[in-house]
Structures are given as structure tokens and as C-alpha cells.
Amino acid sequence: MSDIASSSFVRRDLLTERPAPVKTTGFVGLMRTRLFNSPTNILLTIVGALLLWFTIVPSVRFLMVDAVWSGKDRTACLAENAGFAVGACWPYIQAKLPQLIYGFYPEAERWRVNLTFILAVALLVPLLVPRLPAKGLNASLFFFAFPVVAFFLLHGGGIKGFGLSWTAGLLELFDDSIIGAGQAVLGLSKTSAVAPLLWVVGNFIVLVGTAISWLILPLTWLRDQIQGAGQSVWADFAVTTAVVSLIAFGLGGGLRTGWRALASSIAAFAAIAVVIKLMGLDRGGLPVVTTNLWGGLLVTLVVSVTGIVTSLPIGIALALGRRSSIPLIRIFSIAFIEFWRGVPLITVLFFATYMLPLFLPGNFTVDGLVRALIGIALFTGAYQAENVRGGLAAIPRGQGEAAAALGLSWWKTTSLIVLPQGLRHVIPNLVNSFISLFKDTSLVSIVALFDLLGSLRASFSDPKWSTPSTAFTGFAFAGIIYFIFCFGMSRYSLFVEHRLNAHRRN
Amino acid sequence: MSDPIVKISGLNKWYGDFHVLRDIDLAVEKGERIVICGPSGSGKSTLIRCINALEEFQEGEIVVDGIALGPNLKHIDAVRREVGMVFQSFNLFPHLTVLENCTLAPIWVRNIPKKDAEINAMKFLERVKIPHQANKFPGQMSGGQQQRVAIARALTMNPKVMLFDEPTSALDPEMVKEVLDTMVDLAEEGMTMLVVTHEMGFAREVANRVVFMDAGQIIEANTPNEFFAAPQHARTKLFLSQILR
Numbered sequence: 001m002s003d004i005a006s007s008s009f010v011r012r013d014l015l016t017e018r019p020a021p022v023k024t025t026g027f028v029g030l031m032r033t034r035l036f037n038s039p040t041n042i043l044l045t046i047v048g049a050l051l052l053w054f055t056i057v058p059s060v061r062f063l064m065v066d067a068v069w070s071g072k073d074r075t076a077c078l079a080e081n082a083g084f085a086v087g088a089c090w091p092y093i094q095a096k097l098p099q100l101i102y103g104f105y106p107e108a109e110r111w112r113v114n115l116t117f118i119l120a121v122a123l124l125v126p127l128l129v130p131r132l133p134a135k136g137l138n139a140s141l142f143f144f145a146f147p148v149v150a151f152f153l154l155h156g157g158g159i160k161g162f163g164l165s166w167t168a169g170l171l172e173l174f175d176d177s178i179i180g181a182g183q184a185v186l187g188l189s190k191t192s193a194v195a196p197l198l199w200v201v202g203n204f205i206v207l208v209g210t211a212i213s214w215l216i217l218p219l220t221w222l223r224d225q226i227q228g229a230g231q232s233v234w235a236d237f238a239v240t241t242a243v244v245s246l247i248a249f250g251l252g253g254g255l256r257t258g259w260r261a262l263a264s265s266i267a268a269f270a271a272i273a274v275v276i277k278l279m280g281l282d283r284g285g286l287p288v289v290t291t292n293l294w295g296g297l298l299v300t301l302v303v304s305v306t307g308i309v310t311s312l313p314i315g316i317a318l319a320l321g322r323r324s325s326i327p328l329i330r331i332f333s334i335a336f337i338e339f340w341r342g343v344p345l346i347t348v349l350f351f352a353t354y355m356l357p358l359f360l361p362g363n364f365t366v367d368g369l370v371r372a373l374i375g376i377a378l379f380t381g382a383y384q385a386e387n388v389r390g391g392l393a394a395i396p397r398g399q400g401e402a403a404a405a406l407g408l409s410w411w412k413t414t415s416l417i418v419l420p421q422g423l424r425h426v427i428p429n430l431v432n433s434f435i436s437l438f439k440d441t442s443l444v445s446i447v448a449l450f451d452l453l454g455s456l457r458a459s460f461s462d463p464k465w466s467t468p469s470t471a472f473t474g475f476a477f478a479g480i481i482y483f484i485f486c487f488g489m490s491r492y493s494l495f496v497e498h499r500l501n502a503h504r505r506n
Numbered sequence: 507m508s509d510p511i512v513k514i515s516g517l518n519k520w521y522g523d524f525h526v527l528r529d530i531d532l533a534v535e536k537g538e539r540i541v542i543c544g545p546s547g548s549g550k551s552t553l554i555r556c557i558n559a560l561e562e563f564q565e566g567e568i569v570v571d572g573i574a575l576g577p578n579l580k581h582i583d584a585v586r587r588e589v590g591m592v593f594q595s596f597n598l599f600p601h602l603t604v605l606e607n608c609t610l611a612p613i614w615v616r617n618i619p620k621k622d623a624e625i626n627a628m629k630f631l632e633r634v635k636i637p638h639q640a641n642k643f644p645g646q647m648s649g650g651q652q653q654r655v656a657i658a659r660a661l662t663m664n665p666k667v668m669l670f671d672e673p674t675s676a677l678d679p680e681m682v683k684e685v686l687d688t689m690v691d692l693a694e695e696g697m698t699m700l701v702v703t704h705e706m707g708f709a710r711e712v713a714n715r716v717v718f719m720d721a722g723q724i725i726e727a728n729t730p731n732e733f734f735a736a737p738q739h740a741r742t743k744l745f746l747s748q749i750l751r
Contacts, residue, residue, distance in 0.1 A: 401560050402597035402656075406611035406663060407586040416610060421601050503601050503643035 062087035063476065077467040088473045089465075096459045100477075103295010103450050112153045112286065113298055119146060119153075120305075128492065130499065143309065149275060154294070154302075158285030159233060159276070161223070163240030168223040171216045179209035233282040241269040291369035295450035297481070303373060303441040303451065308434050310377040315384025316423075320414065322389055333385070340382035345443055348375045353447040372444050380437045387429040391422035424500045431493035435486045453478055509572070511536045511698055512557060512667055517566035519552065526552050527563065528722045534667070539699045541709040541730075544719035545745060550702045553719070554669045557700070558589040571666050587615065590660030594672040596652045598644035598659070604631065605640040608659045616663070623662075630658040634688050650681030654688050661692075668692065670701040706750060710734060718742050 035045045066087030068077045075081050077089035093100075102110050123142040126132045152158075161169075182205030189198035226235045245265040252261025276282055294302070321333030340348070352375035353368060366374075395418050403413040423430070445454030456474045459465070510533035519527040526549045534540055542550045555561040557568055559575060559582045568575045570585045598607050608627035612618045618626070631637045634654040636647075644652050653673055660668060670689065674682045686708050693699060693712045703709070709716050709730055716733040718726045718741075726733070726742045734750075737743045 396595075396597075398593060398595055398597040399599065402591075402593060402599070404560060405558055405586060405589070405591040405593075406659070407583055407615040408611060409583065412614050416614065417599055421599075424601065500601075503645055 062472070064088075073464050074467045074470075077465075077469060079468075086467070086469055088476060089467055089469050090473070092465045092467070092470055092473055093477050095465065096456075096462075096474075099296060099459055100452060100455050101297045103298060103455050104293045105289060105295065105298065106293065109156075109287065109289055112156075112289075116150050116153050117301075119149065120301075145271075145275075147306075149279075152279055152281060152285055154289070154298075155291070156286035156288040158281045158283060161227070162233060162236040163244065164219070164226065164236045165223045165232075168216065168219045171212075172220060175209055175212045175216065178212065179206055182206035182209055233276070237269075237273065237276070241266070245269070291367050292448075294369065296455040297452050299369070299444065299449055299451040299454075300438075300441050302369070303376060303444060303449075304438045306373050307376045307380050307437050307441070311380035311384050311433075311437065312430065314377060314381030315386075315388050316419065318381060318385035319388035319392060322385065323392060337382045337385050340379050341386070343379075345376070345379055345440055346446060348379050349443060349447045351375070368447070369449060372447060372449060376437065376441070376444075380433060383433050384430060387426050387433060388422065390429065391424070391426035392418060394425045395421050424497075427493055427497045427500070431489055435489055438486055438489070439482060452481060510534055511571050512700070513569040514553075514557070515567050515569075517553075517556065517563055517568065519549075519556065519561065519563040519565075526722050527556070530566070530724060532717065532724065532727075534698060534700065536666075537696045537698055538714045539693050539712050540701070540715050540717055541713040542700065542702045542717045542719060543704060543706075543709065543745075544725075548719040549722040550719045551671050554591075554671055554700050554702055557667075557669060558586050558591055560591075587663065588666045589669060590663060590665030590667070591669045592653070592656050592660055592671065592673050594675050596644070596649070596656045596676070598652055598656055600644050603641050603643055604636070604647075604655050607644065607655060608662050611659070612662050627658070627662050630661045631655070633661070633691070634658045635684075648681060649677045650684045653677065653681075653685045657685075657688055657692070667698045667700065670699065670703065672702050672704070674703065674705060704749065706734070718745065720745070 034041075036042050064087075066085060067090055068082055068086055068088070069090050071077060071089075071091040074092075076091055077086050079086050098107075098110070102113055105113060123138065123146055127135070127138050127142055132138075182202050184202075185198055185205060186202035189195045189202055222239070223236075226232050226239070245262055248265040249258040249262040252258035279285055318333045318337055321329045322337065324330045324333070349372055352371040356366070356371055399417055399421065400413055403417045408416065441451055442453040444451050445457070450458060456478050460471055460474065512532075512534040514530055514532040517527055517530040518525070530553060532540075542553065544550050552561055556563050557570065568585075571588050573581050573584050573588070575581055575585050598604075599610070602610065605624060605627055608630065609620065609623040612623040612626065613620055628637055628640065631640055634657055636651055636654055636658075639647060639651065639655075644655065647655070657673075673689070674685050677685060682705070686705060689699070689701070689708070690712055701708070701713075713730050715727055716730050717724055718733070718737075718739075720741050726737065726739045728738075733742075734746065737746055
């Protein structure tokens, strides 16, 4: 680099590589170069240190140093008995822990909740660790089998039929509602000005309903036969297995390539049979514990896990719908998203809990917890839709064109090219909504569901444990629980982001 | 002479009120290499994008290997399976490795088992001379390498016609040659090619016909020798004088 100033230069020897200079800053170096290198930084360092001093020291004092660790009731946590200004009253949490985890779930049945938790962890952890194999089986167990098993474990009860009678029942309900609507129109035709028209329409609807009832007659007849015989569940199960397996066999390619589909279908039904037998679902199952007895962490986890798992598919569907070129789908998606985003969650929960029953037909009731679940899933789904849309918008048009030029259909382009890239862009936003959903589950306590926070507040009223620090201890405990879950989600999302964006690093 | 593999007749296209393609008639024989050139905005990219239905058109008909593509775009998928396309900006799928880029369409469109698709893809990656990069992501490669992968990806579908939309315009000068060499190899194997490019050297060496477009219409079409030595139309002469200095 010497004679570069002169106008012509030709390098004779290429320079060899040298190692980078070693960093020489230790702790003192760091202090000097980063913390105390200018008047502003000195001031900021002092302010930061003071902030830490005034937050961390009192927290540690309250939670650990001044805390009472053992005792039988409130007397242990009173300053005059302990001999010092009492901080956290941990025996209170210890005494109330069952209530905070299970709510009013009957004590004899709590093993079912524990078993559900264990099942969930056993299925979720392998799903989250990328190195472990069989992700497909694991995912289908967690997303499809586990919710059903968890329902029968937590709620209890058995089944009276299987696929065949459920299909028959559903079709019958559908048909009844058609005939009901037809008769309602006929009823109107007696008083209306356009009576002849209504009469024709009403009769037509009733006719269609009757036609359908004839169409499904073989199914309902078979159902009645099975119900009449003993062992109705197993007879129905066998029929359903045969029908579904045959369909899988046909769709899988028939005699030539269908054997694999047939085998996996039969294996799945065999597994279902084992579960039914193990849980005794054919003989009434476990004792029913209605959802108004559920509470505490159980409700928080049920609501948030269901919300997280269902809101993402809803969001993806709505985001795709909003970008659709079909006007009806696009308008529906926009209206749906804007409606749910424009309404506060509390309103949604109130509406779902107290007003929805007024709109539903009289004999049709939905469980209170399920109503809150649906409300939260749709609410979060609308938010996720906008997150996903942001990711989709970041994909260059050329990606879709390249996929189209290779002959990929819209569905394949979307699921193989656009969504995998789009979702990776918005992992932080998606997890942001999940975390926000997790904390928003505490709002269900205003519609008479006792989640973790609700159970906690209920426990404050127990005179046995009323001390000056009870409420602080309780909220500190709830805060720690919420923090563990939310921080866990946050860290895991960073890990996923890092892993999935491997292609963006050079 | 057999039927042309691509036959464009009476093609008209408007963007709103703007008439981008005006009465285009063009027949491409099997194995023919056609270079389309012209000033920017002359509609040359739009024309070849119409051939695999990335653009809609309002009037006329395009027949690819006996499959007719009218204004209602009915046989889109059938046509796209016969036509490979290489883009100016590569458009590789950045979240998939090079090998996955090359096996995606054979697996999901042609339903070829993954193993066979990978063997086949490696064959094409060897042809474009980058088999050892098969497990890299596109973002880790140079532009020239990416474009060669894009060519290999299009070839894995065994297209009857290849469309190139300015394949070297986004490349550093040093990398243009490696892509052009790949295209020359392809031409020598008898692939039918429609190439939009400003590389006049390539046109001279490889093309059977050079088509010059301006203002949405074909101004002049001729063999490269005639086209470069004795352009007929005043607009062609002006264009050639601008780019061949």
C-alpha cells in the first residue's frame, strides 16, 4: 500500500491472509469503553444501576429474604408472630395449589387431569425437538387423537354409537332443520301479502326435506337396527371401519396401490378400538365432570392451547381468502376479519356466553367453556389472518409465477411455495399473538369461568389465609406462572425462527 | 414440414387501454431457436409470457404442441407442463435447497417417486455443471449458478419448449458467459427455444431466426445473417446501430 499515489500501480506479490486482531477488552476495558466513556453514558449507567437496585432488591427481599416458607394458616404470615415485616406468604400458595391447578375439579378425579397433562407433555415435547423422528405420526396424534382423548379424560362420559350413527344423526338434524324452515315459511304464507309465492316456496322446501329423508333412510334404518341389537357401539364401529377403510382403499388406488392406505386405515381404527376399550367408552366411560367444575391452570391451558392450535388454521384460511380473486370469498373474509378485530374480546366473550344461547334453537345447547373457546379462537384467528397476510404480501410475485410455470396448481403453489415462505417471515408476529392470547385467557374469568387468575382471586376470600401479603403473594405467583409459559414460547419461537431461516444466512 | 410446435395467430393484448401486443403471428418449428429482441417496453417479455399463460390475452390463439390456449385459458395446466421457463430474476425457491428446487415439480406435478426424481434432477444438475452444490440454498450461490439451477429446474419437467425471459440481464458480466454456454449446449441438443435477450453474440451463434419487436408488433424477422448484415426496416436499423457499436 505504499506507492498507490502514483498514477500507475501493478501488484507484484499478492498479500497473504492474516488472523484478525485479538480483542483485548476485559471487564475494566468494557467499563471504560462502553459504560463510562462519555458524560451521557456515565449518567445512563448510574440511572440503570439505580433502576436495578430499586426493582431487583425489593423483589428478592419480598420473594425470598422476608418470605415465610412454612405454616398451617394465616397466623404464620402475620408480622407479630414471625417477628419481622413479612414478605411473600408461601404456605398460602402451598395450601391453595390444588385449587389453583384444578379449580373445583373433584379431588378423587384429579388423576385424570394429571394424566392429561402428562399425555400432553409426552406428545408435545417430541414434536418440539426437531431431531426426533416420526413427526407426521406425532403431529397427527397431538392434533387429532389427543384432543378427543383429552375430552373423554377431562370431561368423562362414554359414546352410544360411532361413525355411522353420528353421520345418520347429523344428516337427520340437517334434514329436520330444512323441513322446519319450510314449515315456518308455510306458516308465514297464511298472513303475508305474497302468500302464493311463500306457499310455493314453503312447499318446495318441505318437499326437498322429505326427499332427503327418503335418501338417508337406508342409513337411519341401519342405525336403528344397530341400536336395537346389543353391543351397539362395537357393531357401529365395525361398520364404520369397513366403510372408511374401503373408501381409503378406493382413493388410494384400488387393487394396485391401495393396500397401504387400507393397512393404515385399519391400523388407525385398531388404535381407536384400543383407546375405546381402555377408557371404557362403550360402557359409559369415566364419571362426568361438567366444565363449570373445571378451573385454575387447567382452564387456562385448555383455553390457550385450543386457541393457539385452532386460531392459526383459521388465520391462514382467512388470509388466503382475503387475497382471493373470487369476490364472494374475499368480501366474506374481509367482513369477518374486520368484525372480529373491531370488537373487544370482553364483548366477544359476553356475547358468546350470554347472548348466543338466545339465538340458538331451544333444544340446542353448547357448553359454556366451548362457547368461550369458539369466541377466543375466532377472535385470535382474525388477528392471525392479518399477521399471515403480512407474510404473504412479502413474497415476490415471481415465486408464484415460477411455480405456475412448472405446472403447480394454485393449492400446491400456496402450500409448498407461498405459505412456507410467508409464515417464516411472520413467526415473531404469530408468536406475539399466541402470547397475547395466553394472557388474554384471564378474561374468561368475567364469564364465570375460573381460570388461574380467577381461582386465585377466589382464594383471596378464604378467611383462613387473609393476611396483608396474601394478595401480593398470589399475584406474584400467578405472574411467575404466566411468565414461565410466555417466556418459554418466546424463546422457542426464536429457536424455530433461527432454524427455519437457515436459507437466509450465507 | 411437420406442424409447428408453437403457433401464435392473431394475438392481441391490452393492459387496460394500452395495446401491448398487436396482431402477433409467429410459428415455431420443432427444434428451432428463436431470439426475440427489441427496445424495452416493446412487448417481447409479454409475448413469451403469453405462451405459458402467465399473462392473459384478449384476442387470438396460441397452440402449443397441439393444445390450444384461447383467451379463456382453459388448458393452462396442460400447456404449462410442456413449456419450461427461465426468468430474468431466476425465481428459485429460496427456502428449498437446489436439489429440492429441482425435484418439487416432478414429485408434485408428475407424481414421480422422490428417489427417481432426485436421480433425474442430479442428471440435469450435472448437465449445468453444478452437481456438487445440490444441497446448498439458492441464496448461497452466485447469480450465474442460480440461473443455471433455474435452467436445470425447468428441464426436469422434460419440456418440449423452453422460454427464456432475459436470462442474463440480471447477471454480472463475468457470469453471463457461463449461462450462455449452458444455453448453447441446450440448443445443440435440439431443444426448441424462444429467447428474449440483448446478447447479440448469442443470437448470431445459436438462433435460427431473429425476431425484432417494437411497439407491440413484430417489425422484422429473419435469419441472423440477414438480420444483422442487411436489416430492412428503418426501426431495425436504428436499433442495431444503437446496440452494435
